[in-house]
Structures are given as structure tokens and as C-alpha cells.
Amino acid sequence: MSSRRGEKCRFANTTAERQTEVDLVRDYYSEQSLFEWWTRHPYRRDMVAKYSPYLAGLESELGRTLTIVEVGSAVGADVTLLAERFPTAKVIGFDLSPEGVLTSARLAAGEFFVSDAERPALVDNCCDVVLIVNVLHHFYRYPDQVLDEINRILRPGGLMFLKDPNAGKINPRLVVNITSRAMRFVHWWTRTLRRPMFDMEIPPASPTERGMRYEEVRDLLGARFDLVDRRFVDGLTHMARWHAFPQWPLRLLDKAIHFVDPRSLVFYSFVCRSRKPRAELSSWWQCDPSQTSSSRSSD
Ligand SMILES: C[S@@+](CC[C@H](N)C(=O)[O-])C[C@H]1O[C@@H](n2cnc3c(N)ncnc32)[C@H](O)[C@@H]1O
Numbered sequence: 001m002s003s004r005r006g007e008k009c010r011f012a013n014t015t016a017e018r019q020t021e022v023d024l025v026r027d028y029y030s031e032q033s034l035f036e037w038w039t040r041h042p043y044r045r046d047m048v049a050k051y052s053p054y055l056a057g058l059e060s061e062l063g064r065t066l067t068i069v070e071v072g073s074a075v076g077a078d079v080t081l082l083a084e085r086f087p088t089a090k091v092i093g094f095d096l097s098p099e100g101v102l103t104s105a106r107l108a109a110g111e112f113f114v115s116d117a118e119r120p121a122l123v124d125n126c127c128d129v130v131l132i133v134n135v136l137h138h139f140y141r142y143p144d145q146v147l148d149e150i151n152r153i154l155r156p157g158g159l160m161f162l163k164d165p166n167a168g169k170i171n172p173r174l175v176v177n178i179t180s181r182a183m184r185f186v187h188w189w190t191r192t193l194r195r196p197m198f199d200m201e202i203p204p205a206s207p208t209e210r211g212m213r214y215e216e217v218r219d220l221l222g223a224r225f226d227l228v229d230r231r232f233v234d235g236l237t238h239m240a241r242w243h244a245f246p247q248w249p250l251r252l253l254d255k256a257i258h259f260v261d262p263r264s265l266v267f268y269s270f271v272c273r274s275r276k277p278r279a280e281l282s283s284w285w286q287c288d289p290s291q292t293s294s295s296r297s298s299d
Pocket residue numbers: 025026029038071072073074075077078094095096097100115116117118132133134135138
């Protein structure tokens with residue numbers, strides 16, 4: 001598949017434009033380098049470590065191993081890191097990008113398939129945990145559908161982990177550009193010092209994304225789930241910590257951006273619990289998550 005990186009894309013309003021957007025998304029998240037970059041990035045490992053106590057708690061509460069589904073799993077980095085910590089868990093990921101799914105099938109731990117998060121091919125109440133990391137901003141125009149689907153596949157009492165960049169007042173594309181340029185500079189710096197964390201180029205920003213504001217996401221989640229934990233994670237300063245890079249230039253950049261808008265370049269992270277009544281659950285243990293939901297009347 002030819003790379004269309006850097007191609008300009010208007011936000012889609014028509015079906016044809018939406019198709020262009022879908023093609024760009026599929027094409028963009030297809031590379032092995034993303035798997036290596038993301039599984040080795042301590043920032044990501046740190047995030048998975050923060051989620052793990054919740055998973056361990058749920059596992060001991062249920063008294064059995066967990067079924068974990070990642071929505072928008074890309075190349076499967078997060079589920080691979082989770083599978084390292086919970087080797088007995090059943091781990092499933094799906095993504096719109098077939099090449100991302102092929103990469104994860106080859107490199108990552110778990111089972112992977114191509115599906116659209118708006119209509120995931122999974123039956124109701126099929127998993128204990130849903131992970132949706134850096135994906136919600138793909139649905140900034142219609143987040144309800146995706147969150148309803150997650151609620152549908154999650155068993156009563158199940159957990160959802162959601163992390164995403166916050167949309168500040170500063171133009172999100174500008175923020176993404178600043179971030180990716182700053183990270184390129186960090187990368188150049190670490191290579192020059194012959195202390196590279198990663199021997200690869202940092203992927204540029206995808207052309208089809210737009211962040212959502214924390215308050216909006218909080219209300220959307222609160223309407224469906226119990227909010228167990230919510231917090232902000234600083235963007236640049238936090239990432240620089242892991243690169244043997246002096247923090248002050250990025251901290252200054254963070255501060256300058258936060259001066260204009262305290263919430264730009266910040267990620268929000270939510271831990272949510274399904275509040276579906278347990279009575280709905282008749283025989284979930286018989287349910288095979290990889291079975292498709294073709295019988296669903298809503299389709
Ligand atoms: C920024 S990446 C994040 C990937 C991964 N969760 C991570 O944090 O490494 C966003 C992912 O969402 C996927 N995606 C976008 N729209 C999607 C959709 N409608 N259904 C499923 N996946 C989608 C993209 O293909 C991409 O892999």
C-alpha cells in the first residue's frame with residue numbers, strides 16, 4: 001500500500017470524504033515501527049503499569065482470568081504489554097487498519113481482527129475489560145456510538161480504561177505539530193549523544209484526528225459508566241523524562257503552551273466501571289468473544 005503521509009485532509013462531511021478519511025487512517029497505522037516504538041516506550045509501559053492494579057483487583061474479585069479487548073489496537077502494543085503482566089488473560093484487539101491487524105497478528109500477544117469501533121464484531125457482554133487508548137479523538141463527531149458499543153460488549157461490573165489527548169483552546173493540529181517537532185528534536189538529541197532510546201524515526205501525526213475536551217468526555221462517560229478514577233497526564237514534560245533529555249526546554253514549552261491554555265498538550269485518563277445491572281448477565285461464561293454479532297438487530 002502506498003504511503004500517503006503528509007497528505008492534507010479536510011475533516012469529512014460527506015460519505016466520499018469519510019471514505020478518504022477511512023483510507024488514510026487504514027494506511028497510516030500499518031507499520032512494524034509503530035509496534036517497536038510503542039512497546040518500548042516507557043511512557044506507555046508506565047501507563048499500563050498504572051492500569052494493572054485495577055486489573056489485578058478485578059481478577060481477584062471475579063476469581064478467574066480476564067478477557068481483555070482493545071478497541072483501536074493498531075499494532076497491538078498495549079495488549080502485548082498487558083499480556084506480559086497477565087499471561088493467563090484472553091487478549092483480543094481490533095482495528096480498522098488491516099495492516100495494523102496483520103502486524104499485531106505477527107508481533108503482538110493475543111488475537112486480532114479488523115472491525116469498525118462503531119460496529120465491532122463482538123457479542124454483548126463478552127469481555128471484562130476494554131482498553132481504548134488514543135482512539136476516541138477519531139470519533140470526535142460521533143463519540144456516543146462508540147461508547148455505547150463499548151458498554152454493550154462490556155460485562156456488568158467490567159472496567160474500561162480510556163486515555164486520549166485533551167483538546168485545548170490552541171488549534172489541535174498546531175499542538176500535534178509542536179509535539180511531533182519537539183519529539184523529533186529529542187530524538188535527534190539522544191542520537192547525537194549516542195544514547196538513543198529508539199533507533200527509529202518518530203512517526204508523524206496522523207491527518208484525521210481531532211482531540212475532544214475533557215469536560216465533554218467526562219460527561220459522555222458519566223452518562224454510561226461509574227467513573228472510578230480520572231486524571232490528567234502532562235504531555236511533553238512527562239515524555240521527556242524517559243529520553244535522557246534535559247527536561248527544562250520541554251518544561252518551558254509545556255509552560256508556554258499552558259500559559260495560553262492550561263489544558264493543551266495534556267492527556268486525560270479515565271478508569272470507568274460498567275453500571276449495567278448484573279441480572280442482565282445470564283450465561284456470559286458461555287460466550288465466545290470472537291463470535292460475530294451478525295444477529296444484532298441494531299445493524
Ligand atoms: C492514535 S492510534 C492509537 C492506537 C493504539 N490504541 C495505541 O495507543 O497505540 C488510533 C487507532 O485507532 C484506529 N481507528 C481509527 N478509527 C477506527 C475505527 N472506526 N474503528 C477501529 N479502529 C479505528 C486507527 O486505525 C489507529 O490504529
